[in-house]
Amino acid sequence: MSNDEQHASGGSEPQVGGSNEGRGIGRRDLIKALASIPIFGVFFLSFFQKKASDDFKRREIMAELGVPEGAPAFIPEAISRPPSELVRVGIIGFGGEGESLVRHAGYAHPDWVEDSREAARKDPRNKSLETYLSQEDLNIAITAVCDVFDVRAERGLAASQVELPSGGGPRRQQAKRYLRYTDLLESGDVDAVIIATPDHWHSRMTIDAVDAGKHVYCEKCMTRTEDEAHAMYEAVKNSNIVFQLGHQNRQAESHIKAREIIAANILGPTTLVETTTNRNDPWGAWVWDIHEEGNPKTIDWDQFEGPAANKVPFSLERFFRWRCWFDYGTGLAGDLLSHEYDAVNQILEIGIPKTAVASGGIYFFKDGRDVPDVFQAVFEYPDRDLTLVYSATLANGKWRGKLFMGHDATMEIGAGLTIRAEGSSTRYEKKIEDGIIDTSLPLFTYRPGFKGIDAVTSATEEYFASRGLLYTYRGGRRVSSYHLHIKEWLDVIRSGGQTSCNIERGFEEAITCHMATRSYQLGRKVEWDAVNRKIV
Amino acid sequence: MSERTAAERTLTSPRYSNFQLTALVILRMLVGWHFFYEGLSKLVSPYWTSAGFLSESKWLFSKLFLWVAANPTPLVMVDFINKWGLLLIGLGLLLGCLTRAATYGGIALLFLYYIAAPPFAGYAYAMPAEGSYLIVNKVLIELAALLVLLAFPTGKIIGLDRLIFWKRETGKLARLAEAAR
Numbered sequence: 140m141s142n143d144e145q146h147a148s149g150g151s152e153p154q155v156g157g158s159n160e161g162r163g164i165g166r167r168d169l170i171k172a173l174a175s176i177p178i179f180g181v182f183f184l185s186f187f188q189k190k191a192s193d194d195f196k197r198r199e200i201m202a203e204l205g206v207p208e209g210a211p212a213f214i215p216e217a218i219s220r221p222p223s224e225l226v227r228v229g230i231i232g233f234g235g236e237g238e239s240l241v242r243h244a245g246y247a248h249p250d251w252v253e254d255s256r257e258a259a260r261k262d263p264r265n266k267s268l269e270t271y272l273s274q275e276d277l278n279i280a281i282t283a284v285c286d287v288f289d290v291r292a293e294r295g296l297a298a299s300q301v302e303l304p305s306g307g308g309p310r311r312q313q314a315k316r317y318l319r320y321t322d323l324l325e326s327g328d329v330d331a332v333i334i335a336t337p338d339h340w341h342s343r344m345t346i347d348a349v350d351a352g353k354h355v356y357c358e359k360c361m362t363r364t365e366d367e368a369h370a371m372y373e374a375v376k377n378s379n380i381v382f383q384l385g386h387q388n389r390q391a392e393s394h395i396k397a398r399e400i401i402a403a404n405i406l407g408p409t410t411l412v413e414t415t416t417n418r419n420d421p422w423g424a425w426v427w428d429i430h431e432e433g434n435p436k437t438i439d440w441d442q443f444e445g446p447a448a449n450k451v452p453f454s455l456e457r458f459f460r461w462r463c464w465f466d467y468g469t470g471l472a473g474d475l476l477s478h479e480y481d482a483v484n485q486i487l488e489i490g491i492p493k494t495a496v497a498s499g500g501i502y503f504f505k506d507g508r509d510v511p512d513v514f515q516a517v518f519e520y521p522d523r524d525l526t527l528v529y530s531a532t533l534a535n536g537k538w539r540g541k542l543f544m545g546h547d548a549t550m551e552i553g554a555g556l557t558i559r560a561e562g563s564s565t566r567y568e569k570k571i572e573d574g575i576i577d578t579s580l581p582l583f584t585y586r587p588g589f590k591g592i593d594a595v596t597s598a599t600e601e602y603f604a605s606r607g608l609l610y611t612y613r614g615g616r617r618v619s620s621y622h623l624h625i626k627e628w629l630d631v632i633r634s635g636g637q638t639s640c641n642i643e644r645g646f647e648e649a650i651t652c653h654m655a656t657r658s659y660q661l662g663r664k665v666e667w668d669a670v671n672r673k674i675v
Numbered sequence: 676m677s678e679r680t681a682a683e684r685t686l687t688s689p690r691y692s693n694f695q696l697t698a699l700v701i702l703r704m705l706v707g708w709h710f711f712y713e714g715l716s717k718l719v720s721p722y723w724t725s726a727g728f729l730s731e732s733k734w735l736f737s738k739l740f741l742w743v744a745a746n747p748t749p750l751v752m753v754d755f756i757n758k759w760g761l762l763l764i765g766l767g768l769l770l771g772c773l774t775r776a777a778t779y780g781g782i783a784l785l786f787l788y789y790i791a792a793p794p795f796a797g798y799a800y801a802m803p804a805e806g807s808y809l810i811v812n813k814v815l816i817e818l819a820a821l822l823v824l825l826a827f828p829t830g831k832i833i834g835l836d837r838l839i840f841w842k843r844e845t846g847k848l849a850r851l852a853e854a855a856r
């Protein structure tokens with residue numbers, strides 16, 4: 140083909156010479172210039188068709204559900220006023236959890252600050268320090284520290300001076316160390332105490348704190364035994380102190396959202412709730428570090444044992460890995476079932492079950508422990524037409540979200556929340572038939588938080604993050620759920636109101652966990668006698 | 676090559692056959708359509724963010740991408756540049772408007788997508804992929820398609836560039852013709 144022919148057939152740009160020279164824009168040129176406009180038209184036509192159909196489905200679904208897709212309306216349990224009045228807090232038990240609670244209250248140990256700086260430098264996704272620094276100043280002073288291990292007590296004292304306060308709070312004087320918690324309670328130096336000791340001490344310490352008129356933030360499980368739960372309940376119930384049990388999941392945005400879902404009856408009759416624990420690392424199975432300076436001289440063993448069921452000779456394993464023995468806790472039931480149960484209780488308000496049956500064994504960590512590392516419990520709620528299943532292993536890390544299984548839909552909760560319609564749903568039958576609801580796609584998803592990714596540094600931390608136990612969000616801002624949970628406690632102390640995990644919820648938690656433990660130990664089904672308030 | 680022949684070639688070429696031109700324009704439109712829809716769908720989705728993609732980043736530059744994903748301010752900027760970039764590049768390719776700039780922009784974006792998460796042996800991504808890829812993925816192929824479009828431009832033939840650059844092109848041609856006389 141010659142050049143001229145090419146040109147004639149409209150193939151190329153304006154040519155040198157000939158009739159094209161300096162000519163104006165012709166009709167053919169306009170057609171060529173605008174040749175893609177029809178394609179553009181097709182694009183927009185299909186785009187708007189798709190969008191209109193998507194929007195229609197979405198509107199129909201949202202109208203049917205009656206729940207907004209955004210963040211939940213957070214109704215605080217207590218009125219939060221500027222924290223004018225200083226609350227003097229004593230910490231009893233400055234182990235891992237105690238140190239963490241104090242830090243989330245604004246008192247980071249200098250070593251932690253250093254480690255977090257280093258971690259953030261290595262992995263820019265690690266936001267621990269940033270989150271800590273952006274915490275609100277709660278206007279408290281850590282005035283007293285009690286721990287039976289010298290090294291931890293010293294760490295508590297170092298943290299109490301708070302070199303790097305969060306939320307622009309002031310630096311503080313060093314706390315005073317008490318060798319016995321009773322001295323701490325009687326010292327007159329504290330208004331409130333955080334109890335983060337092993338479970339076998341919770342009840343006695345709380346009762347003593349109540350007697351001394353101190354407010355209590357107590358770690359879970361609330362107690363180690365049923366009797367202790369009754370005694371602690373009576374003491375707190377008949378007092379004026381403010382009590383908060385350490386289930387920080389109460390602050391998780393996804394759980395608050397789930398309550399909206401339940402209130403709107405999106406799931407229909409819900410007959411089965413499945414909740415789980417899967418961890419697969421020694422730390423997650425309570426094989427915690429044994430401190431090199433731990434010995435009978437630095438650890439007050441007698442005081443550690445205190446009300447323990449069996450007295451045994453000094454043991455580093457038992458001191459540093461106490462969760463592995465029934466003498467000090469209840470293993471999976473008290474540590475992790477308690478969180479899972481409380482989350483379900485928070486969402487469904489189910490209370491104490493009618494019956495419980497549990498089984499399990501020590502199948503992987505045959506390290507001398509006497510609590511099971513694989514544990515399953517089934518709770519019946521005949522009044523609610525509901526079964527709650529807890530399934531746990533410490534030797535597999537498969538993530539399983541909390542499942543709420545209704546006739547019309549299934550809700551899965553992790554850090555976020557997903558709802559899928561049931562193919563045989565009665566409520567959604569018409570919409571499924573009309574193609575508005577696609578059962579292969581989520582009906583509803585709720586993703587909390589800002590548009591970013593949280594750092595997860597270990598399998599166990601990932602486990603916590605996925606359950607909303609580490610961080611949650613308020614107004615799109617990342618906050619630690621511990622911080623919010625402690626703040627709520629302080630707000631109630633200052634301004635009145637109710638803590639979200641008060642003694643009623645705590646009692647339900649303790650009894651439910653103890654029913655599972657009792658069933659496991661007895662090898663039979665146990666019942667809650669609601670009249671005599673007794674596990675039988 | 677004389678100066679004149681070089682200038683002439685730039686201006687008069689490419690001399691495509693109808694088939695060649697049609698194939699090139701179809702390619703341009705398809706890539707343009709893809710970019711435009713990617714941009715538009717991100718723009719209309721209130722929940723879209725590049726954080727999920729960036730946080731999966733592997734290889735040499737992953738630190739930078741991870742940093743962006745983890746920090747709200749750069750993330751918002753990257754999200755903004757990405758969706759509007761895709762949209763405008765798509766528009767440019769579809770309409771043949773500032774085609775050359777749009778092609779360069781497209782190559783730059785695709786290059787970033789590629790190096791953020793290259794399908795090299797040993798790298799596994801949690802993001803679901805609809806096919807199987809080793810070193811070569813569809814991002815790289817689309818990038819190569821844009822290189823072809825850069826080498827064989829069509830915007831001034833079929834596209835708004837025909838009007839945008841009309842004066843310049845015809846003026847240059849006239850000057851050349853003048854010089855030739």
